[in-house]
Amino acid sequence: MTTNGTGDVIVAVSDGVLLLDVAGPVQVLNDAGGYRVRLASLDGRPVRADVGISLSVDLSLSSLDVAVDTLIVPGYPRHELGTVAPALADSVRRMASRARRVVSVCTGAFVLAEAGLLDGRRVTTHWEACAEFAARFPQVTVDPDAIYVRDGPIVTSAGGSAGIDLALALVGEDLGEDRARAVAKYLVVFLQRPGGQSQFSAFGAVATPSNATLRRAIDLVVANPSGDHRLTTMAAELAISERHLTRLFRREFGMTPGRFVERLRVEAAQALLESGDAAIPTVASLSGFSSPETMRQAFLRVLGVAPSTYRHRFRLANDRAAPDLQIRGM
Structure with a gap:
């Protein structure tokens, strides 16, 4: 060791x-x-x-x-x-x-x-x-x-x-x-949030993959959340069969590639909602969702709240934390 x-x-x-x-x-x-x-x-x-x-x-x-x-x-x-x-x-x-x-x-x-x-x-x-x-x-x-x-x-x-x-x-x-x-x-904690993952992450329940192909798959989506990440496209990009890619995702993450991509897109949308005032349709487009409604449904599945509610709660939490952070020095 x-x-x-x-x-x-x-x-x-x-x-x-x-x-x-x-x-x-x-x-x-x-x-x-x-x-x-x-x-x-x-x-x-x-x-x-x-x-x-x-x-x-x-x-x-x-x-x-x-x-x-x-x-x-x-x-x-x-x-x-x-x-x-x-x-x-x-x-x-x-x-x-x-x-x-x-x-x-x-x-x-x-x-x-x-x-x-x-x-x-x-x-x-x-x-x-x-x-x-x-x-x-x-x-x-x-x-x-x-x-x-x-x-x-x-x-x-x-x-x-x-x-x-x-x-x-x-x-x-x-x-x-x-x-x-x-x-x-x-x-009773998650293993483990990837080191490069946002400090405010809804994706912490998924472990860093040990498989190199899956790490490449993650990199593809993170680099361009709004890109074409359908199963057929991703399998071709990674030079493996759709069946094998699906098997890898199910074995490592317990979910399909589609659900995995959805979660990464939710995380990309979170970052946009936290960092600016972009309209919900704009956030949806930049994050790879086909429509604001598609993004709303994904947020409800992954986080249990709608995008607008998430933005409101995040800002409210920051507003409430500010006086305490100032007093305690953090």
């Missing part, structure tokens, strides 16, 4: 760390087995999480001088990053040189950037912090829509539960997809 066979994972923490960013990945790795996960603070003393809970710490970052497999840097409320990121940067930079891979959760990407580990790389962070991150670190390319992004030995993830998606991906990489799937099932 690792370069040294120990599966050592260090989680670098400081006061104010977001509890979910620590608990989610740690729970996944613990349940997977094969990892030794330890928390480390700058001075080896306990830290207090953002919700007021005290977290015991195993090690001091300043005195840690051993090689580890994975270094995880969780996130912090944005108003605390100006203090936390510079304080952790030196220790994280030093530890990163001794780690096989370095992982950030949520705004932990700010710490990695402060440490100079992200220059010239593509990363992601919590959607609310992406604009600020891009302004502060122009030498880093930010993908505001991804759940997690891998660039060489650096893996960054979005906020909150995205840390769980990322940890499951790491387990799949280290111990195999069967182990990751078992952990996901035990934790």
Whole structure:
């Protein structure tokens, strides 16, 4: 699994760390087995999480001088990053040189950037912090829509539960997809939202396919949702029979290619509804639906709400969240 066979994972923490960013990945790795996960603070003393809970710490970052497999840097409320990121940067930079891979959760990407580990790389962070991150670190390319992004030995993830998606991906990489799937099932979470999938996704129930042909099929639809993705066209593009393609989709996803395409088109429509004021007919056309009514029926099947209702709820949720996010710094 690792370069040294120990599966050592260090989680670098400081006061104010977001509890979910620590608990989610740690729970996944613990349940997977094969990892030794330890928390480390700058001075080896306990830290207090953002919700007021005290977290015991195993090690001091300043005195840690051993090689580890994975270094995880969780996130912090944005108003605390100006203090936390510079304080952790030196220790994280030093530890990163001794780690096989370095992982950030949520705004932990700010710490990695402060440490100079992200220059010239593509990363992601919590959607609310992406604009600020891009302004502060122009030498880093930010993908505001991804759940997690891998660039060489650096893996960054979005906020909150995205840390769980990322940890499951790491387990799949280290111990195999069967182990990751078992952990996901035990934790009653989906395995796994593809890393490039929208942070606001209705398609999280579908696992990343292990089959290369299916990955190509997904790429075809994502690249052009409004294109011709009928079974006959897709099978010809992939150079396989319609029967075999249908069998692959049913085996991997439990649905027909047509239903799969419908779900990806719903997700494309979600992004358009969230990001602008385009009229419903325009959204339907750009997303590959033959009419607004066809899109409405697809939304009802996949999400349980109509497109207009989805747009309204999304904006209402943002309006309600804004004061809370400002108070809590996220």
